[in-house]
Structure formats: C-alpha cells, structure tokens
Amino acid sequence: MLTIALAGNANVGKSAIFNQLIGVRQETGNWPGKTIEAAEGILVHHGRKIRIVDLPGIYSFSTYSPEEMITRKFILTRHPDIVINVIDATALERNLYFTLQLAEMEIPFVIALNFADVAAKKHIHIDTDALGKVFGVPVVNTVAIKGIGIHEMIDLAISLTRENRIFKPLEIKYGREIEERLSLLIEALKSTGLEMPNRWVAIKLLEDDQEIVQEIASQNPEIAQQSRTLAGEIAKMHGEDAPAVIASERYAMSARISRQVRKANSQFIPTLAQKIDNISLHPITGYVVLFAMLLSILIIISFFGGWISEIIPRLFNLFKPELSSPLISIIWEGGVVGLYASLSVALGFIFPFYLILGALAECGYLPRIAFLMDRPCHTLGLHGQASLPLLLALGCNVPACLSCRIMENRRDRLIAIFLTTLVPCSARTSVILGLVGAFVGIYWAIGLFAFQFLLIALIGRILNRLMPSSSPGIIMEIPEYRVPSTRVVFQQAWKKFKDFLIIGVPLIVAGSAVIEALRVFNYMDVITRFISPLTVTWLGLPAFTGVLLIFGILRKEAALALLITFSGGSAIIDVMSPLQLVVFSLVIMMYIPCISTIAVLIRETGLKATIIMAITEILLAIAIGGIAYRLLDLIL
Numbered sequence: 001m002l003t004i005a006l007a008g009n010a011n012v013g014k015s016a017i018f019n020q021l022i023g024v025r026q027e028t029g030n031w032p033g034k035t036i037e038a039a040e041g042i043l044v045h046h047g048r049k050i051r052i053v054d055l056p057g058i059y060s061f062s063t064y065s066p067e068e069m070i071t072r073k074f075i076l077t078r079h080p081d082i083v084i085n086v087i088d089a090t091a092l093e094r095n096l097y098f099t100l101q102l103a104e105m106e107i108p109f110v111i112a113l114n115f116a117d118v119a120a121k122k123h124i125h126i127d128t129d130a131l132g133k134v135f136g137v138p139v140v141n142t143v144a145i146k147g148i149g150i151h152e153m154i155d156l157a158i159s160l161t162r163e164n165r166i167f168k169p170l171e172i173k174y175g176r177e178i179e180e181r182l183s184l185l186i187e188a189l190k191s192t193g194l195e196m197p198n199r200w201v202a203i204k205l206l207e208d209d210q211e212i213v214q215e216i217a218s219q220n221p222e223i224a225q226q227s228r229t230l231a232g233e234i235a236k237m238h239g240e241d242a243p244a245v246i247a248s249e250r251y252a253m254s255a256r257i258s259r260q261v262r263k264a265n266s267q268f269i270p271t272l273a274q275k276i277d278n279i280s281l282h283p284i285t286g287y288v289v290l291f292a293m294l295l296s297i298l299i300i301i302s303f304f305g306g307w308i309s310e311i312i313p314r315l316f317n318l319f320k321p322e323l324s325s326p327l328i329s330i331i332w333e334g335g336v337v338g339l340y341a342s343l344s345v346a347l348g349f350i351f352p353f354y355l356i357l358g359a360l361a362e363c364g365y366l367p368r369i370a371f372l373m374d375r376p377c378h379t380l381g382l383h384g385q386a387s388l389p390l391l392l393a394l395g396c397n398v399p400a401c402l403s404c405r406i407m408e409n410r411r412d413r414l415i416a417i418f419l420t421t422l423v424p425c426s427a428r429t430s431v432i433l434g435l436v437g438a439f440v441g442i443y444w445a446i447g448l449f450a451f452q453f454l455l456i457a458l459i460g461r462i463l464n465r466l467m468p469s470s471s472p473g474i475i476m477e478i479p480e481y482r483v484p485s486t487r488v489v490f491q492q493a494w495k496k497f498k499d500f501l502i503i504g505v506p507l508i509v510a511g512s513a514v515i516e517a518l519r520v521f522n523y524m525d526v527i528t529r530f531i532s533p534l535t536v537t538w539l540g541l542p543a544f545t546g547v548l549l550i551f552g553i554l555r556k557e558a559a560l561a562l563l564i565t566f567s568g569g570s571a572i573i574d575v576m577s578p579l580q581l582v583v584f585s586l587v588i589m590m591y592i593p594c595i596s597t598i599a600v601l602i603r604e605t606g607l608k609a610t611i612i613m614a615i616t617e618i619l620l621a622i623a624i625g626g627i628a629y630r631l632l633d634l635i636l
Contacts (some may be wrong), residue, residue: 002161006086008095009094013145017114022052058071096258121271131257134170138156181231184230188220192223298429302438306433312347330520334517338509344564348434362489363482380457380460386412386415397420401604413604432589451586508562511558531546534546538625540629545576591618
C-alpha cells in the first residue's frame with residue numbers, strides 16, 4: 001500500500017487536507033502545536049488504497065520538541081513513499097526553509113501551496129512552474145477547507161510512482177568552506193552502510209545533531225570526531241558555530257528562491273484583518289476584547305441553554321403516564337426524566353459551546369488569545385505555550401491534558417496538567433450556567449468563573465514557588481483571519497458531542513434510574529445519612545446531593561442532569577435554595593476531575609501524581625465550599 005505523509009510547518013492546513021482526503025473528522029484547530037500525534041487514515045483514490053499520515057508541524061529537522069520529533073522519526077524510520085510538503089502560500093520564504101531540508105533528504109515529495117485564496121486576496125502571485133523547476137518536483141495550488149486542488153495534489157503524488165520517475169531533488173550547495181568539509185565527511189560515510197543519505201547525515205554532523213552524532217559515534221567514533229574537528233574549523237572561519245552558519249545560508253537560499261518565484265503588490269494597504277489585529281492584539285484593548293468575547297459567550301449559552309431546558313421537558317411531559325407502580329415510576333421518573341434532562345444539558349449548553357469554540361479556532365482568534373495569555377502564563381512560571389492547553393480545557397480537560405506534551409520538561413508538564421484540570425470544561429460550564437446562570441443570575445455565574453480563574457492563578461503562583469524554574473518566551477505564528485467553514489466547525493463539534501451522546505447519555509439515564517430505584521425502595525436515606533456530615537453539616541447542601549457528587553465523578557454534566565431528575569421535573573429552585581445552588585456549583589467546578597480525565601492523568605503523569613492531584617482538588621473543593629456557604633449566607 002502506498003504511504004503518503006503530509007508534512008510542513010505548523011498551522012499550514014495539513015489536518016484540513018487530511019480531513020478532505022479521509023473523511024475522518026480530525027480536529028483542525030487553527031493554532032501552532034495543535035497536532036500532537038500523527039493521524040492516519042485510508043484513502044481510496046481511483047480504486048487504489050493509499051495510507052495518508054498527517055504529521056505534526058515541523059520547522060526544521062534539527063529539532064528537539066516532542067511533536068516535531070514525531071515527524072522527524074516518521075520520515076527517517078518509516079520511509080513514506082511520498083511526502084506532500086504543505087506550504088502556506090502567504091509565508092513562502094519561511095516555509096521553504098523546511099522544504100530545502102526535505103530536498104536534502106532525497107525523499108520524493110510534492111509541494112502543495114495552501115491558502116492560495118488568501119494569497120490572491122493579498123495580491124501575492126507564486127509561479128508554480130518556476131517553483132517546481134527549482135526543486136524538481138510537482139507544485140499545486142490548494143485551498144484545503146474548500147477542497148480545491150486536493151485531488152489534483154494526490155494525482156501528482158501518485159504520478160511520481162506510477163511513472164517510475166527517478167526523483168531528482170534540488171542540488172543544494174553551501175559555501176565553498178562548508179562544501180569542502182561535507183565532501184570529506186561524505187567520503188568517510190560511504191563505508192558505514194547507512195540507510196540515510198550520506199550528504200544529509202554529513203550536514204547533520206556539522207550541525208551537531210545529537211541523535212545523528214550519537215548514532216555515528218556508536219558505530220564509527222572516528223567519523224564523529226572528524227565532524228567535530230571540521231565544524232570547529234568552520235566556526236573559526238566565520239566567528240560563529242557551524243550550525244548557525246549552515247542555518248543562515250539555508251535561510252538565504254529560501255529568501256532567494258522566494259524572490260525568484262513570488263510576486264507581490266509592493267504598495268502596502270492595511271487590510272481589515274490587520275486593522276482588527278491592531279485592536280485585538282493591543283496590550284490594553286486586546287484584553288478588553290477578550291473579556292467581552294468570553295462574557296458574550298457565557299451570556300448567549302446561558303440564555304439559550306435555559307430556553308432549551310424549558311422546551312424539552314415540556315415536550316416529554318406531554319406523554320407522561322400515570323405512575324401506578326414502582327416499575328413505571330423507575331422507568332419514567334428515572335429513565336425518561338434522565339433522558340430529557342441529559343438532552344437538555346447536551347443540546348442547551350454542551351453542543352453550542354463546542355460550536356462556538358470550533359468557530360473561534362477556525363477563524364483564527366484562538367492563537368490570538370494564546371498570544372494575549374503569554375504574559376499571564378509567565379506569572380505562573382510556565383512557558384507561553386501553556387496557554388494552549390488552558391484554552392483547550394475550556395472545551396474538555398482530556399485533550400487539554402494530552403496537549404501538555406508540548407511542554408519541554410516534566411516540571412512544566414505537571415504544573416500545566418494540574419492547572420488544566422481546574423479549568424471549567426464545557427461540562428462544568430453547563431452545570432454552572434444551568435444552575436447558577438439560569439436560577440440565581442448570570443452575574444453570579446460570571447462571579448464563579450472569575451473566582452475559579454483567580455484560584456488557578458494563585459495555585460500556579462504557589463506551584464511556581466514550590467517548583468522554581470525559568471520559563472522562556474514564546475515564539476508563535478499568528479495565522480490569518482479566515483471565515484470559518486460551517487461544515488468543518490459542525491464536524492468538529494459533532495465529533496466531540498457524539499461521545500457524550502454515546503457514553504454520557506446512557507450513563508446518566510442509568511444513573512437516574514438507579515437513583516429513582518433507591519428512592520422508591522427507601523435505600524436513599526442510608527447513603528445520604530452516611531455522607532451528610534460533609535454535604536449537610538459542612539457544605540450546607542441537601543442530603544441527596546451527596547449521591548449527585550458521586551455520580552458527577554463519572555461525568556460532570558451528570559450532576560446537573562441527575563439534579564433535574566431528582567427535582568421530579570419541577571423547577572430546581574423548589575428543591576435547592578440560591579445559596580445551595582451556588583455552593584453546589586462551586587464544589588462541582590473544583591472537585592476531582594471526571595473519570596476520563598483521571599485515566600489520562602494516570603497515563604500522562606503516573607498513578608502517584610494523579611492521586612496527589614485528585615486528593616488536593618477534593619480537599620480544595622470541600623474547604624472552599626464550606627467557607628463559601630458561611631460567607632455567602634450573609635448575602636443570598
């Protein structure tokens with residue numbers, strides 16, 4: 001089976017191309033560092049099966065970040081038949097730096113100039129024939145989100161093998177002093193029998209690529225020593241290290257090629273997007289826009305969710321039977337009420353949140369939030385990249401914890417993971433908006449969110465003191481604003497939402513039926529009495545909420561759905577006071593993560609660290625919940 005790998009810089013549209021080819025709804029979040037692991041799928045093209053691999057973004061083969069190492073190792077060890085080098089047509093010079101290294105590896109590849117529509121709007125024209133002649137490879141313009149040029153790109157890739165063409169990559173020449181030393185190393189490497197191209201290995205040796213140096217040193221230590229000597233000679237000539245000399249020459253080549261094939265309107269006219277960026281990225285107005293945007297999202301979801309939560313129960317209650325027996329009571333008050341309660345939460349709060357988050361990702365605003373959040377992240381002692389997992393956590397803590405792999409050391413990963421588990425995910429957001437926002441007031445809900453983020457900042461500061469370390473700055477790419485693709489946004493939201501429908505809804509229905517059965521057969525009092533010293537005496541909540549907190553460990557939104565079940569379909573305010581709703585939501589927002597997040601925590605941090613995190617969050621929730629009950633009793 002033919003294997004085609006999609007490779008290129010971060011945020012150039014590789015995942016969007018992957019989705020167009022495969023139909024598997026891979027996330028296409030529009031920010032760097034999004035793809036942590038390679039995604040694979042099977043494409044049937046003109047009756048031929050082709051394996052497509054979507055590799056994480058990479059800027060250079062001389063790299064050490066975890067995500068870029070995945071791409072490097074795949075290309076080096078898995079030997080894809082063809083690589084499709086996806087390039088941002090609006091940033092040709094920067095993208096060609098990687099293309100030059102790909103050519104040095106002597107791997108057959110096709111260049112896909114993505115965002116061709118955006119380039120045209122900027123009056124940027126790239127001569128694809130000229131670019132193809134420079135590298136000796138096919139070049140095609142693409143617009144990934146619209147599917148333009150995608151199948152033509154695959155046809156060109158297949159043609160490289162179907163015609164049995166001998167791949168003739170661009171012969172990249174460096175300065176004379178570098179080429180002379182490369183020749184010496186290439187001659188020495190001929191006797192090693194390496195599977196990798198000798199010239200590429202020689203370049204890596206001069207660049208002091210530790211992985212290659214160690215591999216060569218283990219087999220031929222004299223070659224490794226020779227490379228160090230030759231690199232030292234280059235450094236002595238130029239007054240800077242050999243890797244920097246090679247990189248600067250490579251950048252000069254990419255700039256020269258870009259000037260050769262690219263034509264742009266020399267007159268600078270600020271676009272609407274640039275004018276918007278002047279406001280949205282400003283150190284003052286940027287935060288105002290961010291706050292206003294987040295506030296608008298909370299208000300919209302709160303009102304929409306409240307409306308849905310009224311409509312769905314009314315529809316179901318039209319068919320409510322006489323509760324003439326315990327079995328019918330369990331089926332209706334437990335199963336059916338649990339079903340419409342879970343649907344109310346899902347359709348009213350969770351799915352709209354996923355749609356909004358997907359639209360923000362697709363239009364390009366999420367990386368701007370990450371840029372604005374860089375400085376606050378540094379106050380927590382974290383790399384600016386930590387803002388990306390924290391933003392992802394607003395949707396779900398599970399992918400947020402996984403994305404913490406982009407952090408470069410264990411200390412940063414542990415702190416980032418712990419903080420992401422405290423971020424109110426969409427499930428916890430649905431509880432807060434469905435209870436406090438709907439029955440106490442939207443401003444109280446906003447207050448809870450504000451308190452939680454202040455708590456996260458405080459905990460981050462404390463952890464930074466307990467685990468001191470320096471945090472480097474962030475260098476990230478801010479993509480162009482783009483009109484979100486309705487289809488892509490909906491597919492992304494549906495991908496996340498269907499997990500709730502498949503797993504969450506049956507779980508909530510079953511839990512609701514169990515709770516109703518316990519109540520019908522008078523076993524509920526046994527459980528509630530056992531944990532009442534905590535729930536009633538300390539937290540000031542009704543005794544039955546202990547059962548809801550237990551089921552909430554499975555899925556946070558289950559607590560809200562089961563509470564609706566417990567109220568018997570009547571208004572929640574009839575069974576809990578405003579004060580109790582605030583305290584209950586506060587505890588739900590802070591206490592132990594859901595079971596899915598716990599499973600990821602164990603895999604990412606180990607059992608011991610997971611237990612410490614879980615116990616810490618439980619104690620925090622209990623302590624703060626009890627204190628809040630006593631303080632807020634003076635107000636509510």
